[in-house]
Amino acid sequence: MRLRYFILFFSICSALITSKAQKTFTQTIAHRGEWRSEGSAQNSRASLQRALDLGICGSEIDDWLTRDGHIMVNHDASYQGVSLQDTTFAACKRLRLSNGERMPELKQLLKILKKSKSPTRLIVEVKAHRNPERSRQCAAEAIKAIRRRKLENRVMYISFSIEACQTIHALAPEAEVAYLSGDRTPEELHRMGITGIDYNIKHLRKHPEWVSEAHKLGMNVNVWTVDAPDDIREMQALGVDYITTNEPARCEGIVNISAE
Numbered sequence: 428m429r430l431r432y433f434i435l436f437f438s439i440c441s442a443l444i445t446s447k448a449q450k451t452f453t454q455t456i457a458h459r460g461e462w463r464s465e466g467s468a469q470n471s472r473a474s475l476q477r478a479l480d481l482g483i484c485g486s487e488i489d490d491w492l493t494r495d496g497h498i499m500v501n502h503d504a505s506y507q508g509v510s511l512q513d514t515t516f517a518a519c520k521r522l523r524l525s526n527g528e529r530m531p532e533l534k535q536l537l538k539i540l541k542k543s544k545s546p547t548r549l550i551v552e553v554k555a556h557r558n559p560e561r562s563r564q565c566a567a568e569a570i571k572a573i574r575r576r577k578l579e580n581r582v583m584y585i586s587f588s589i590e591a592c593q594t595i596h597a598l599a600p601e602a603e604v605a606y607l608s609g610d611r612t613p614e615e616l617h618r619m620g621i622t623g624i625d626y627n628i629k630h631l632r633k634h635p636e637w638v639s640e641a642h643k644l645g646m647n648v649n650v651w652t653v654d655a656p657d658d659i660r661e662m663q664a665l666g667v668d669y670i671t672t673n674e675p676a677r678c679e680g681i682v683n684i685s686a687e
Contacts, residue, residue, distance in 0.1 A: 453663045453682045454484035456550055457675040458652050459502060461486070468526035470500045475536050479545040483675050485583065487550040490533055492565035493519055498533035498572065504554070506530065512556050533569060537576050548581050550671075552607075553595070555588040562588040566595050570602075585625050585649070596620035605649055613641035623647035623668075628658060631665065638666050656681055 460467070460474025461481060467473040470488055478486035489502045497516035504510060506522055522530040533551075540549050551569055556562045566586070573582050584595045584604040589611075595604040596619065605623030606616050609630035616624065623646050624637060631637065631650055641648050650662045651671035659681045662670055672678040 452668055453666075453686070454669050455675050455679045455682060456485040456487055456649065456669050456671040457481070457483060458487055458671050458673050459489065461675050463673060466526055468524040468528065469502060470531070471524050471526055471528050472531055472535065472539060473526060473528065475539055475549075476543075478675060479539070479543045479547045481547070481675055481679065482545055483547055483679055484669060485548045485550045487552060487585070487671060488533075488536060489552045489554055490565055490569055491554050492556065492561060492568060496568065498565065498568055500531045500533055500536060512561060534572055534576075537572060537578060540578060540581060541576055548583055549578075550583050550585060553584065553586040553588065553591040555586065555591070559588065559590040562586070562591040563594040566591040567598060570595065570599050574599075589619075592616075592621050593619055596622075603647065605647065607651075613637055613644055613646055617644045617646060621646075623649060625649035625651065625669075625671070627651055628653055628662065631662070631667070635665055642666070653678070660685060 457478040459469040461477035462469045462474040467477055475486050488500050490498050490500060491511040492498055493511060493516050494513055495515045499511050499519045501511060509518060511519060519530055553566045553569060556565060573579060584602055585607055586592050587607040592604050592606050595602055603622045605625035606621050607625050609626040613624055624641050628650050638648050647668045649669040649671055650667045653659055653662055653670050653672050654674045659670060659678050663682055663685055670678055
């Protein structure tokens with residue numbers, strides 16, 4: 428009888444310790460940078476710099492490969508009627524963001540990252556292009572640009588394109604790369620060499636077991652895009668490693684308080 432109580436007590440203590448460790452590890456990623464403050468804009472130089480100033484875990488950007496091989500940073504496939512993957516760098520660089528900045532190239536944001544002493548990493552999303560081959564090309568060009576500036580240890584990759592994820596693993600097997608689409612199990616991705624899942628909150632609510640499954644395989648878990656305080660606390664309690672949010676300062680405050 429005593430042995431049974433001891434085993435039960437030990438199990439409860441272990442669960443509490445594990446839960447505390449998971450909460451402590453949850454970190455914040457700024458979705459398209461810190462863009463909601465005055466003078467900033469999504470995927471802008473200002474949004475990256477402000478995320479770097481916060482000193483959070485990461486700042487996410489979105490990459491498109493132009494017709495002539497330049498990587499432009501913007502969320503949507505088109506901006507102000509211009510399809511980024513179908514046009515040239517000359518056309519893209521004339522586009523202005525809502526804060527007046529010109530649309531940046533990846534290399535310009537890498538320059539900002541290189542100069543910064545912040546611990547914040549750049550989360551490079553390779554967008555799913557019109558066909559898998561273009562997604563692969565964008566991934567390959569992003570890796571080249573990052574290696575050229577010796578920033579490999581300050582970058583993580585994500586993509587909705589499984590082909591882009593596989594290309595990243597093939598060309599940079601040491602890199603962290605996570606899949607976004609939410610339609611594959613951690614085990615499936617692990618067999619491909621993918622190091623993490625980065626799923627919408629609805630997918631992790633439907634499959635909460637994927638968090639522990641991913642961790643058992645040595646994979647990281649990110650969740651997007653989580654802004655409401657209760658949702659942030661819910662995902663932290665679930666044990667995710669990263670929370671991608673449009674409210675990075677708020678999220679950082681909540682996860683740090685909850686971890687104490």
